[in-house]
Amino acid sequence: MLKRLILAATVAVALAGCGTVATLFTPPGSIPVASTLSPEAQAVQTTINEGNAALTAFNNAVGQQKVDGIITAAKRDAYLDKSDGYGELLDKAQKALRGGDILSAKTSADAVKKLITTLHREAATAARTP
Amino acid sequence: MTDPVTTAILSRLVDAAFTALETGMAREDVLARVAELEKAGHTPDQIADDLATMRKASSAEARAK
Numbered sequence: 001m002l003k004r005l006i007l008a009a010t011v012a013v014a015l016a017g018c019g020t021v022a023t024l025f026t027p028p029g030s031i032p033v034a035s036t037l038s039p040e041a042q043a044v045q046t047t048i049n050e051g052n053a054a055l056t057a058f059n060n061a062v063g064q065q066k067v068d069g070i071i072t073a074a075k076r077d078a079y080l081d082k083s084d085g086y087g088e089l090l091d092k093a094q095k096a097l098r099g100g101d102i103l104s105a106k107t108s109a110d111a112v113k114k115l116i117t118t119l120h121r122e123a124a125t126a127a128r129t130p
Numbered sequence: 131m132t133d134p135v136t137t138a139i140l141s142r143l144v145d146a147a148f149t150a151l152e153t154g155m156a157r158e159d160v161l162a163r164v165a166e167l168e169k170a171g172h173t174p175d176q177i178a179d180d181l182a183t184m185r186k187a188s189s190a191e192a193r194a195k
Binding site: 030031032033034045048049052053054055056057058059060061062063064066067076077080083084087090091094120 | 153154156157159160161164168173174175177178181182184185186188189191192193195
């Protein structure tokens, strides 16, 4: 029994440490962007798209964790509040990009990308903390 | 024999693994949906909007669980 638990835990640490964060924004280019955009704008659009995909995945996972009893409803709502806030920033970045303000869009999208990565790490750490 | 503290720690580690797996699988679901939309003729601009819509819907659905 103990051996099985240790094996499961080892796999768990490997997956939790490497899998989630590494795949949050990869592989780039798996979501199409308009080829009519400049290369800089395409890069920003990719970041926005990947951000929206990552937040969607996060929201779905957080909802499932509540169902599985891993987190409380209050914790779920706190995570979703953060996620919604980051999503609004992505919406603003999208609006700026479509308005031609690539620099502003890039700054916002890059910042949100880091925040989302931190949010995922926070959720994984919370799940590990007794 | 496993003491309760060890069991609790290991249980948390397994929870963390499922957290990672769930997020990874959820992301795959999103990408699969994007592929469907692309196949259905959605332009990249429309897909960008679709992703934002999916994000908002997923938040509302998660809150309802």
